[in-house]
Amino acid sequence: MKKPVYLDYAATTPVDPSVADEMVKYLTPDGVFGNPASRSHAFGWQAEAAVEASRKQVASLIHADPREIVWTSGATESDNLAIKGAVAGRQDAHIVTSKIEHKAVLDTCKWLEQHGTEVTWLDPAPDGSISCQQVVNALRNNTVLVSLMLVNNELGTITDIAAIGSELRQRGVLFHVDAAQAAGKMAVDVTSMPVDLLALSGHKVYGPKGVGALYVRRSPDVRIEAQIHGGGHERGMRSGTLPTHQIVGMGKAFAIAQSRLEDEVRKLESLRESFLAGLEPLQGVSLNGSRSQRVPGIVNLSFDGVEAESLMLGLRDLAVSSGSACASATIEPSFVLRGIGLSDEQAHRALRFSFGRFTTEEEIAFASSQIVDVVSRLRAVR
Template sequence: MKNKNIYLDNHASTQIDKRVYDAMKPFLNQIYGNPHSESHSHGWISKNFIDIARSKIAKTIKSRVDEIFFTSGATESNNLILKGLALSQKNKDHIITCVSEHKCILESCKFLEKIGCKVTYLKIDKNGDIDLNILNKKINNKTLLVSIMHVNNEIGTIHPLKRIGEICKKKKVLFHTDASQSLGKLKFDVNYLNVDFASFSSHKIYGPQGIGGLFIRKKNNFKITPLLSGGGQENGLRSGTIPTVLCVGFGQAVELIERERNKNMKKIKELKKIFLDKLVKNKIDFFLNGKNSVDNNINITFPGTDGAFLFSKLHNISISSGAACGSGSGETSYVLKELGVTSNNAKSTLRIGIGKNNNKNELLYLAKKIIKILKKK
């Protein structure tokens, strides 16, 4: 274990499943036609496999096949929905979101504010939850969209999408969710959850990087302005050649992660318990951030610990102190700040992302290493 780099950053990205990789290989050098070329068999074959992938995703989330659109990932999907909807509207210019959303949502909202939109940022409590009564009160006759993620990417908090969707449906407001951290961890049914739009990323579910999806419910009361100009692919919504190999990988990954979801989550829950029990048994001072979280997530603070020192001693274990998508700024996590975690404690926080490929020995090794470091300080 000493010479092995242990990967526990599965919130950021996951190792591609071998079965997904095997499904993709023929599309790297054998099946290579442009799926938008309609005049020959190479194009027809590629399109057929893209259609199969689209069907797999639709089946998993209980949508229609023509409600699934391919993008480069959840960041693009989120940008497309927020900006594309807002740019198409004349009468409604109000969006409601949450202060702990992913950066791509928050930055999109900042952009929209600059061009005249009004944005309400709902606060979270110490557990990472939003107040649904406040959400209900903030909706007005100018409200176009509510965008609340399903599972927070830093603290793992699960938001009550069904109840949020019911509020939006009653108020006749569109509802979008970033579901990139929930697919494969929780059952995701677009009809049960009352969502109008949902964003996904393949690399969060053991699929290839660079591909994602967007669910758009078929309605006639809204338009979406495309962000990319070109050949009008994806029913005019997203121009650019769709990468057959990545779509095939994404479809296979979705199918596998849903089929094995219960088994994977049972294992991950046990690994989380093993890790935390080891710390408790050794009387390590810590607290967890967020409540009602997915078991894959351990956002853990060790009060009074020098975070930089702790990280330096965990050099052979891949974990993070915040969201990898926003790394490099040198700033402490804005999500932890909104929770009320002090700056010093935020710097003493680890984000551990357990995946289906991790095992008991890896979690025990991390726990023992942390114990050793903290008892020496």
């Protein structure tokens, strides 16, 4: 069986081979396998040094102080820690977020809402954007936190975090940003983006699954309540034995991403243009999301007259998605697409194509050709 062309990088990325090679060094008896919290012998010291070196690598990509990086199991935990940790102990807290955030944010805010926290759910514009004015208008005297993603995981639309953060900083409101889809795909600089809490994921940046980080601003100091207790690790914000091999993998992956950022952005832009050019023979193809304020690696398209599920069945040689991997347990149309105003019928006709480091021009040409053939065939038999 021919290996399918992988066009689902927004769901997860393969681990870069050099990252995998580095991780192996921290697993076996002849490697650095000690517990980073073991401070009484060399095995622990070596592991701790590796963890701290990786902390610097992750911090460097987003221009943070290494002391502002808290290790977690992934962006989902980072989002939970940021949001719940900011609200903990406040009886009259109010949160502002949007209706098209990642489920890690939506479900966390819904849970808090059920337990007494007030939540304002912002409606995005048709291109998936949230305006600064929308956020400002939603603020109240008891607003504790605003939570918005930097890059939407289904649309690729970029939120103007810098403008929103500037307004929130002036008002003393904490700003949490999910940057899982942004890191390594665009410049992320917490010195110019006034954010307080920022979630990162290893497996979206060619690192391993099961590891992530939360940026927690130190100046002025941001305090959040721990959600996992048991040892006071990570400055008391996240207890648990640190997985040295995964952390080293994430650090290596982020270092590679930083060194290749400009080249990879140019490559993804070229791949996107080639992909869309290859679909020009088709009529009735609509781009969902912003045409200009977007990362190049995610393209969400609706095909008139063709159900996405039928199209995916026809595209057996392509690995694509009809929405977020984190919402794949449901056959309901994408809540993100409905959130930007698409009807259920329109949402059911959409597919997400996402490209990455190992995507080739030949694969893009093959994918475009396959889509044109299958869409044309499905429309002919309607």
